[in-house]
Amino acid sequence: MKKTHVLLFVSIFLFLSCNDDKNKKSEETMTENPLLSEWNTSFGVPPFDKIKSEDYLPAFREAVKIHKEEIDVIRNNKEEPTFINTVEALELSGEKLNRFTNVFFAVSSANTDDVLKEARKTIAPELTAHNDEIDLNTELFNRVKVVFKQKETLNLSPEEMRLLTETYKNYVRAGVNLEGQNKERLKEINKRISELSTTFGDNLLEETNAFELHVTDKKDLGNLSASLIAGAAEEAKKRGHDTGWSFTLQRPSINPFLQSSPNRDFREKLFQGYALRGDNNNENDNKAVLLEIANLRVERAKLIGFDTHADYVLADAMAENPKAVYEFMDKLWAAALKMAKNEQKALSDMMKKEGVTGEFRGSDWRYYVEKVREERYQFNEDETRPYFEFTAVREGVFMLANKLFGLTFKELKDLPKWHKDQQVFEVLEADGKHLGVIYMDFFARESKRGGAWMNALRQQSNVDGFETPIVTNNFNFPPPTKDTPSLLSFTEAQTLFHEFGHALHGLFSHVKYRSLSGTSVPRDFVEFPSQVMENWMSEPEVLALYAKHYQTGEVIPDAMIQKMNKANSFNEGFRTVEYMAAAYLDMNWHTLKEPNSKIDVRKFEKDFLKKMGLIDEILPRYRSNYFAHIFSGGYSSGYYSYLWSEVLDADTFNEFKKTGNIFDPVLAKKYRHMLSSGGSKSGMDLYKEFLGRVPEIDPLLKKKGFE
Template identity: 50%
Template sequence: MFKKCIFILATSCMMYSCATQTETNPFLTEFQTEHGVPPFDKIKLEHYEPAFLKGIEEQNANIDAIVNNSEAPTFENVIVAFDNSSPILDRVSAIFYNMTDAEKTDGLNELSIKLAPTLSEHSDNISLNQELFKKVSAVYQQKESLGLTTEQQRLLEETYKDFVRSGANLSPEKQARLREINKQLSTLGLKFSDNILNENNAFKLYIDKEEDLAGLPDWFCQSAAEKAKEDGQEGKWLFTLGNASRIPFLQYSANRPLREQMYKAYISRGNNNDKNDNKKIITDIVSLRLEKAQLLGFDCYSNFVLDNTMAKNSTTVMDFLNNLWSYSLPKAKAEAAELQKIMDKDGKGEKLEGWDWWYYTEKLRKEKYNLEEDEIKPYFKLENVREGAFAVANKLYGITLTKLEGIPVYHPDVEVFEVKDADGSHLGVFYVDYFPRPGKSGGAWMSNYREQQGNIRPLVCNVCSFTQPVGDMPSLLTIDEVETLFHEFGHALHGLLTKCNYKGISGTNVVRDFVELPSQINEHWATEPEVLKMYAKHYQTGETIPDSLIEKILNQKTFNQGFMTTELLAAAILDMNLHNLTDTKDLDVLAYEKEAMDQLGLIPEIAPRYRTTYFNHIIGGYAAGYYSYLWANVLDNDAFEAFKEHGIFDKKTADLFRYNVLEKGNSEDPMTLYKNFRGTEPQLEPMLKNRGMK
């Protein structure tokens, strides 16, 4: 997942003196560190708010200078000046919003809630500043005669469009209502995400009888025992809702009632009628989004969002998703029938349920392919997998990543690497933070501590929640975790290799349904035999993964894809349905979710990958956009065909992809960039084939 920090700024009418903070607050000047990295060892909670406010003061002064400039409006004195108007805010926002996801504390949480309304107001003060918009519009109206480069034209168009989409053309009355909506949405989104983190942390499944561990691998039990000990419950085993705990438990636990308890706790998050309940919050969010879209001239929120994407409108997306559904649901039903047959062999007369799917899938994998996850995990030591991803990037693009020591970090788990190009020039700094902890949001993402701009190189991070090392055993990844590491590193490459002149369109600042292309294509190399031979070494013996295991991994690539695609599609369609609504009066989100899934014919053994009350993606930037993973899956499978046609490390193909996709950011229309690489528009067939649906 790509996670862009959207820097919502604070109110211009708020007065605050930061004079006493200037010498000690690290955000108020460029970081005086190697490569300009964040001085995490010097940043304190009390630095954030004064830095935000000083940054607001700075940006307001810069905007006043643009507005009051007596010279004729030009690309440089309006568009570029606006793009560069917020250096302090850029610094503090990038770190603050990354920390609220990666290392949240009570203090950070309280501050984010406190600042949200005023930050939203300042953002509106800028986007609804009529004098500023007049300057932008004046440049936009003469765009054909300015002799701009393609990149400059793109920045101008995106800047103008952002103002219009933010309400610059609305009447004063509608602008006032839009401000109120944005302010409410800013706090509701924080509360929604906070509730999910609280739910994740609150659930603790303790086991105190060894017989209840039946089926669970030794390494997993050892990890659970360590977690219980850390939690003050030595002698017991602790299992949580984090992916690294929940998924292996559902895969291996022979105790069906405990599997049911784990599964139901996961799918009922945010729906427990307690202080962390999200039903009213998401209802309010959907309703406010609809009102916002209608204020801006759209019939529904999805069409407002999609007007600024490759897909362009809801009809295109729904046609795409429904077409895929016609392939995935029959495959999922066939998989369910296979799993039921295995259950029937147990002779208990039990019917397959959602908490059985992972468990019997693992049994079926063993039966059909003679492969168990535990058989391959020893070859996927985290450090080796990471080096494999680095080695692939080196062979494709010539870049190298070298570990840096002595760089300040916010947690001991974080490691830092310098990235250099083939000629030895500095490309950026890359942070990795791989293990779960209570203050970290679940899942995995890429973000920036600094955007690339001209000669200013980026600072990029990957944050994940992988299986932790236990005792003498290192972190051994599942095949899904291996692909996640390659996926997030693909996002990182997009951020690191970018070569744009303006930060507003550099790196991953692309439309939502294009941003997953670099990440998802990078997954393809993870399980290529040639690549597996490069990095998959047994953590004890150093033995390279044998051909027999590689063959098994490849043979089961399309295994369980009916389930995987159907649960993802169900979530994408649920997202679209919620944001396709043109009337939210009397909306009951759970009843609406059930009705939507019933109409699709979703089988009861499968739940949407994310249900409404814990669908964090549609709070954090993927509203009417979760389809993007599947949309980009068409792109990435089609794009990888080019590599397979010429060799997976073919230099010419890699150079084409680097130059036309990874380096270009949002400097041109994404379909133009794709066709410049591939020579034609993407085809659906490779994606269907790779998911076993054709």
């Protein structure tokens, strides 16, 4: 359920608004543009030291031009369509553009500046338009169709067959088969959804920024950490106050306040402010916007030939259909809800014990969780930081990769980087053979977006020779200070293992085609290789390898680990329930069978949650009116994916445990083999090959304490 991802560029950029062509650069310098020239660097890494921010936009335009020419050659080919001259040719086209987008989106996410920000506004919609032009091109599709119809007679390898069927399917899913009025309507729908998604996001941002809770009495801050207090004081200044502290509806601001402030009224004000974003019946209200999106999506699904939008989306996922998603979630819901109700009892008892009268409210939840944790477990997460010095954690993840797969890591100090703080490593096989390169960028800074993520600078492929992968990991860890190194919290250390799991997925790739390599897998599979790594991270055997006090070298004491695990597992019911309520809402909005503009959005949500038995003190992690993942991001009918991936990771780690050796070499080899196939087979087929059976949910139930 962590919110760290591999970047899903395509889905993210589908939803950006259009921008005018305002930055036409001269083309005479094109031959020298380092983004377009040959890269004569070690391992062919991008020449970051030579690339200037001003180079991106002209390189993009040129790369698109080259791709269009390549597409025209395929489209206008006078020969009969074949697998090679059409399907594979499409796959291999756009090499320069792909190389460009890899570098551009990596750098503009991790080390941006004003020029890059502007370029991104221009490039994102132009790239979407360029891709649409290819995906809705009837002549190209007709050629693909000819090949597809002969597929049984072509003697294709399994991977070539996969490329052919995926290519064909993508065209059909884009709606290329539609004709006349229907095709026009599809284009209208796509355009309208794209506009509405932008509006939804803009409204949400307005509502989030408009809200402020200004605190003037220091005792209302409770035990907030010094850095958060300093941040709130800065926010107050920014908002024109001479003194005091301002809290906003951004998660890093609201959550610590709800956990720390003893002022019930303030907590309630902040909590309600958060819950009502986009639902205030003002000009930024999102209810009509999201209803129109949901209605347009079902209309589009039906045009293309599916019953509902969820059927359309899930046909491409490991779960395959809405029924499977509901059945899977229903298995967890009752147990999670029961656990959450028990937690609520403990919390309201604690509140009474403190002498606070009145009903226990949703806004009290996080505050009393901390109180219960303190009383029951005497645990404070900050105690663990000295044991998770960031270099030690990095070494820990490298040692784990060595124990499981025999990999070693050699730092490459002289390679060009996008920022001086980056660390670059060559990844070597047990026999010393080169596997790939990983760029790691650890610390928070202004030029980096929030969160943690992985992406590829070069995807593995093997058409004209084997191209080894180059991947990146990006984090927002606290930078070291003059006196102390960067000390991670347990959760941050977990994030390092998580992202490294995505990196391994990219590094282990061993396929022919780029579009089927590495992390190019369905959304409900992609978090599996990352989440599974978190299991090893907290095993005593693994902690002993790396979790050592940065001053004394003492290994983290068992007693502290046990205390930590117990403290972390309290509130698991709440966490699962608030997440699942949102995942159910997502599915409900996207299993509408007909457009229906009469739906009352609030009532729709409320009736459903009541039917599920959700208690009033828990809100869905996202209410419909601010559920940006599904209404302005690429996660519609996909929010369940995190939990689905958790089933796979718990099941997999349980298999390791069953062997009696969490580094079992035989199982590790099979696991690696599964990852090496990337997206060249379906997620379920990969899993069945790996363990010889379908995934089992019991290990997850056990892990969450739901049995």
